Amino acid sequence: MFTKTFMGYAAKAKGQPLEPLFYPPPRLGEQDVRVAVTHCGVCHTDLSAIDDYYRITEYPFVPGHEIAGIVSEVGKNPNGLKEGDRVGIGWQGRSCGKCEWCKLGEVNLCLDIIDGATWVPYGGFSSSVVVNSRFAYPLPHALSSETAAVLMCAGITVFTPLQAYAGTIPQKLGIIGVGGLGHLAIQFAHALGYEVTAISTSADKKTEAVGFGADQFLLLDDQAGLEEAEFYFDLLLCTVPGDMEWEPVLDTLKKRGRMVLVGFPRMSFKTRDLLSHELSITGSFLGNHDAMREMLTFAAAQKITPKVELMPMSQVNEVIQKVKENRARYRVVLVNDIPEI
Ligand SMILES: [Zn+2]
């Protein structure tokens, strides 16, 4: 039936530019669906995985995990999905279904998470992906495909902790980084009722940060500003991947305040204030099925809209360079221009 060859843009080895790779279509399992990719966002995690930063990458590697597309083939039990449905797919494409976390419904903590990645065997910088149908989420009509694509990873990544820690009293929240994740976090946080301070290294992002819904803006290298914000925040959401001077940042947290990491930063700091202020630093990774569905419904109702730049998928290497040089404002979404082969 499927005799044609599929194509994806693959890194053949660590850190290599992507080049076309042709392969026979992966077979569908009973609950799987094949989804023809129409749009795929470029996430920082894709770049790190090309460089094998997480030490889980197998080559040739086709990245891509912020996907919107159309179901093109279904297995025997596709959980209600059918050919022609428009769906979104994020970083996770399947789960083991057997471990303690899967049994609790916390599928994003599945013990088999590395094999559960959507990019196994081939990710979304390609003609199509194969995932378990439970991880292909029907998209609300109100969401455009480019918006939905970005929500599938960047959106869920920031929505889950923001929703978990939102209180009845407006909490003072600092969002570190106004980039792909951060500009969405500002929008979600504003809609969830937080008092939002955007914290960035770029003064030129202030106007847009306020436009996204930030109540205040703080420069990360503004020492006086940071000192003034001592014991100010209930919660910090750190969306950046790099290192920074953490002590002055942690000093802006109230006693028993919490910092949630979603951007894989490197950390090294003196623990004096962490202990004496009884601070918490936690991570948050994707979201479970309920969180995914709630996030999409909430985003559609609240008109959460990532600012995206559309580029043809054939220009993926230029896009990667742009993201590496921090020139994306704020997310680049690849539009599939791979011809039928
Ligand atoms: Zn991602």
Ligand SMILES: [Zn+2]
């Ligand atoms: Zn599991």
